[in-house]
Amino acid sequence: MPGTGAHDVAIIGAGFSGIAAATALLKQGVDDFVMFERSEEIGGTWWVNRYPGAEVDLESHIYSFSFEPYDWTRTHASWQELLGYLQLVARKWRLYDKALLSTKVATVTWSESTKTYSIDTADGVTYGPFKAVISAVGFLNTPLIPPFLRGETAFDGDICHTSTWRDELTLKGKTVGVLGTGSSAVQIVTEAERQGRAVKVFQIEPNWLLPKGARDFTPAERRWNRFRFVYYYRRYKLYLGYDLRQHRASHARVGGRVNKKRQADAEAFLARETATRPDLKKLLTPSFSVEARRTVISDTYYQALLSPKVELVPHAVADVTPTGVVDALGKKHDLDMIVLATGFDAANYLSTFRVVGEGGLDLREQWTGGAEALLGLMTPNFPNFFMIFGPNTSGIPLVTYYEAQAKFAAKLVKKLATGRARKITVRKAVHDAYNRRLQRRLAQTVWTEVPSYFHGTSGKIISQWGFSPTSYLAGTRLARWFGVKLE
The missing domain is CATH 3.50.50.60 (FAD/NAD(P)-binding domain)
Incomplete structure (x- = not known):
């Protein structure tokens, strides 16, 4: 079990996006990380959402990791099968050795003098310092109760x-x-x-x-799915369908x-x-x-x-x-x-813990008018802090987005872990220009018609991505090259 001392990275959350972050770090050779999970098991959404009939809305082949194919029994997996899959992936990559289960993060605090974060948990224990923090908690995690x-x-x-x-x-x-x-x-x-x-x-x-x-799936379909070429052909076909559907936000654009x-x-x-x-x-x-x-x-x-x-x-x-x-x-x-079945408090991103950045700024205060970040990944005044499933990254297929976001974070975290940088910040001019462009596109969609969880308290659309998944993948690569500053 990880100790309370210094580590390169803290990952908050051990569901789909947390596993994506952890495996991306390992692929980059960064293995000194800790995963904080408030539930008693790895699985995230599919550990807590275990009500009768719960299953995913996306096809199993696309709602899974590109690097971990699986012998799915259904076109749309049940929560039991998805949970089993996630825990299988976690065991394969030895993530249980990195995980602190039943450990709820309360506060994440930046220190300018050391260029690190400390983490305080709900039970009063302090962990760190950490060179970087990756939030992998999403935004559909605080139930709305009448x-x-x-x-x-x-x-x-x-x-x-x-x-x-x-x-x-x-x-x-x-x-x-x-x-x-x-x-x-x-x-x-x-x-x-x-x-x-x-x-x-x-x-x-x-x-x-x-x-x-x-x-x-029929027995014959499952036999064919075990052939790697067939599996990835079906996955790519699904991806292409979603990509074309969302080109120029055609699925949501007025007209x-x-x-x-x-x-x-x-x-x-x-x-x-x-x-x-x-x-x-x-x-x-x-x-x-x-x-x-x-x-x-x-x-x-x-x-x-x-x-x-x-x-x-x-x-x-x-x-x-x-x-x-x-x-x-x-x-x-x-x-x-x-x-x-009343949904979640989706307007408040990262509502389950507090983040304190440069100059003691609270992230919730910065986001009073609605959460925003460069491609949902980084936000000004919070160096070395990365997000998966951050603001305006709700698009289909979700896991493809998670993997792209995890890769973005892991490649930059590697620079911190190897000493090539101590502080990574998002370029504010790029961040602001991006969000202005994004909101102009979102204003042309039917998402503006009625109030929903897509909107923040100010009415701004804070959850949805207004372009295709391929454009998002390209954007994360460009952001890594031009959107951040290394010190």
Whole structure:
């Protein structure tokens, strides 16, 4: 187990992006690092999101590391398979030897005199110094809980957010209330309809849905996938499809060709699935464009809503009682279990720990108007501090972005580890020009239509990437050459 003393690098987080950072460092010959993970196991999102029905929205071949192919059983992997994959990769690269599990980072503090960071954990232990810190915690990690459900409540049954699901919980034979209609909600509604006695879905506003096409691979497909050429052909084909779809943000640009097609596909899917229930179709039709909020991918949600066991309540929950909830119209609903599929506090990047940079500046104060960084990687006044899945890097395929970001950080960290530099900062002029250009592009998209987790408190779009994945990969290389200053 790593000690509390000096190390070259600290990685905060041990999920997909943390593993990407660790393996990138090892490829660069940097092996003196510590991984801090607040959970009791490696796995990140796929350790904490273990609710019934949880699975990835992206295809397994593309939602995995390019350097670690795997014998996937499904086109879209379940949380169990993804967790097993991540832990397999961690064991192969001996990352458990570098990991401090059940260790929550509280504060990261820069020292100008030593050009290093120290890390204080929630249990009061100080680690370091570190020549560099890589944040690999993403931004979907602080659950949003309605005010009336925080702390102790009057409800006698089980209450659980999807990201804090407990293994002992069960949906079987229960009347389940699901708050929310996003990606997590549609998955758990399907399972609640299958296992429970009754389901009530509380919908503030509907989302657009597109079919997922999820299924098990056939034995023949799995045999073919074991051939390296076939595996990478399928991976590249998926990548190319996403790259073309997002060229010039066509999937989200107002009037974009891809956006128009996805709008037509979503409308046709809704009409087809609710052909026998025009009343339900009306309730499920959003008032905004496809992609204005995160488009939900599901083969089963509409069918679950057609079940006689399921009731769609087109109102928010306003209060909780010992036996259930009260909706916004004052109607009481008796429930055995309340599942919160209410999402995350995505507007506050790096909300799980505090970062103090040059001159004692707090990163949260710098980002008061909305988080921003050069390609989501580095931000002014915080030297030697790198981010994976930072501001404006939410794009598909996610793991490709993680690998590019990890490579950017690892190549620069190598310079610190080998003594070729002591301090690496982002060039403010480049950072500012980049963000102005990015926001001009984002202003042309449907993401500006309605409030969503894409926006910061100021209304600026802080999560989305407005170009193709290939342009992002090229950008990280250019940023390493022209966007940073070494001292």
